[in-house]
Amino acid sequence: MDSRTISLVRTTFKAVAAVEGGPEKLTRSFYAILFARNPEARDLFPASMSLQRDKLLTAIAYAIDQLENLDRLLPFLQQLGRDHRKYGIVDAHYAAVGDALITALEQFAGTEMWTEEVEGAWREVIGVMATTMIDGANGDDGPPVWMGTVVEHIRVLDDVSVVRLKLDEPMDYAAGQYVSVSVPSRPRMWRYLSPAIPANSAGEIEFHIRRVSGGWVSPSVVANTAVGDRWSVGSPLGSMTRHTARGRDRLLIASGTGIAPLRAQVMEMAARTDNPRVSVFYGGKYPCDLYDMATLQHIAATNPWLSIVGVVEDDTDPWWTDGSRYSQFSGAIPPTVGKLGTVVVDHGPWDNHDIAIVGSPSMINTTKFRLQGAGVDMSTISYDPW
Ligand SMILES: Cc1cc2nc3c(=O)[nH]c(=O)nc-3n(C[C@H](O)[C@H](O)[C@H](O)COP(=O)(O)OP(=O)(O)OC[C@H]3O[C@@H](n4cnc5c(N)ncnc54)[C@H](O)[C@@H]3O)c2cc1C
Known part of the structure; x- marks a missing residue:
């Protein structure tokens, strides 16, 4: 990926961000195109798409920001690919997602900005992102989703719960990573939570959850979690693990x-x-x-x-x-x-x-x-x- 490609992609994305409501319009139109062309893909996503749109935008913005920094970007995309297995996403979906994003960008940018060269630059960047995510997904032997049973729920504060689960299979995560979690009262509404104990061979895992007022998922977790509930947990993500150099x-x-x-x-x-x-x-x-x-x-x-x-x-x-x-x-x-x-x-x-x-x-x-x-x-x- 050369500097011209990176610059073209950044310029288009900056133009989207500069328009009032631009990022939201872009992601709305992306999902509308994706679901119109691939109606079966709608079932992979939750009923409310607003958070999904924010997540997509954050991921694209982060990827574009890190295009020169492949040491950081590629592991992030591999982890994202592994995590996306929880949606039931297969290789073919990546091409459909890439095409829908190109069409949405083209519609947004208009004919003046959307030249052949700009499209080529975006196709190259999206291609790298998709290939890396697919490699991450296919290179992982672990399950796409771990199932776990709630064994303890303690309300340590009115708005904070400590929830302990026993996973059916132990998960190998690094202390400091996070996972996406789906609870039975809010199916398919995945939220990130950070395990509060290191991984162990018994599959025990502990989460601390704060109730966010007006949130879709956290109020239900704090109010309704009961021993015996079955939670779904996605692959571990994040790079904020212990990596102190010697002497520091x-x-x-x-x-x-x-x-x-x-x-x-x-x-x-x-x-x-x-x-x-x-x-x-x-x-x-x-x-x-x-x-x-x-x-x-x-x-x-x-x-x-x-x-x-x-x-x-x-x-x-x-x-x-x-x-x-x-x-x-x-x-x-x-x-x-x-x-x-x-x-x-x-x-x-x-x-x-x-x-x-x-x-x-x-x-x-x-x-x-x-x-x-x-x-x-x-x-x-x-x-x-x-
Ligand atoms: C890497 C990562 C790790 C996380 N680990 C934990 C964890 O260990 N424990 C934990 O409790 N949460 C954690 N979170 C936050 C969690 O993923 C959810 O965002 C949070 O529980 C709110 O979800 P919700 O469905 O209730 O709210 P949503 O329906 O997603 O959001 C409702 C509204 O609240 C706003 N909002 C969302 N989250 C917050 C927040 N934290 N504070 C204030 N406003 C917010 C949203 O912007 C939105 O306007 C983590 C998030 C990330 C990104």
Whole structure:
């Protein structure tokens, strides 16, 4: 893929993004064309397509952004291909998807922008994406979907559940990766969740789920999950795994249920002996939001390489909570009051650290901004592309 091809594709995509409502129109028209030409494909998708459209757009935008960075892009696409097996997608669907995307782009761009050369550039990029996803899907021996039975559901907060499952077959994922999950009350509405414990041969897996107001899936998971429910779980995704170079330490920053993948990494490290120093900053609005603090502090108590700092915006729990779990661990250190990114920077410098941040997009951006302001090299920070 040469620089001219990349530039043509980026220019067309920028033109789409620049028009008000352009990205949404493009994805709407893409799915309309796909389903008109391949009516059977409609059954592979959920009834509500809005999130699906957002996901498609995020994936295309990420791929276009990373076209020079194939070391990062190709593994991402292979993982995506493996994950897409859960929809029942076969090789032939990729050609249909590519053709529908070309037609949608052509309609959107109009004859002036959509030259033969532009079409050729898009076909080349889509071809690389499809081939890589197909290779990823076909090169995997694992099942397209793991089935698991809920064995425990604990409401640790009014809006946060810890759900433990036993998978029928163990899944081999790296601590820090995420998986897509479909629950019986919301069939085919796949959502990403991050396992909070490392993979194990018994197939046990644990998720922490926060209820998002107005969400399709998370309110139902928190309110309705019952022991015995059967969940479907897709292939593992994500590159935010433990990969600290020798001689470097780790800084892990999480808010809310973002602690789950980082706790899995810490638990995995606790089973080893040669760990770097690891500093975890765990943020929430109130002390009660730090629902996993007792577990983290228990691990830290017997692992001197690990330090945990709780960070809250308000040091008093609201009246409607039934007391904080924060203090369940007898050695609990009170949380620091302040903004997560500011407290992290105040504990720096973080020169010799590989950094992982997990939380909402706004929390990730604010924290990155604070670290950048403190002179941290942005290439040392990882977070997942979604
Ligand atoms: C890589 C990755 C890992 C994730 N891991 C976890 C996890 O371990 N635990 C967990 O609870 N969630 C996790 N999520 C979020 C999860 O996938 C869902 O997005 C979330 O549960 C909301 O789904 P929903 O169907 O209830 O809401 P939707 O119906 O998808 O969305 C409803 C509305 O809420 C907005 N929204 C979606 N998610 C959020 C959010 N988190 N905060 C605020 N607004 C939101 C949407 O933009 C939309 O406007 C992860 C997401 C990603 C991308």
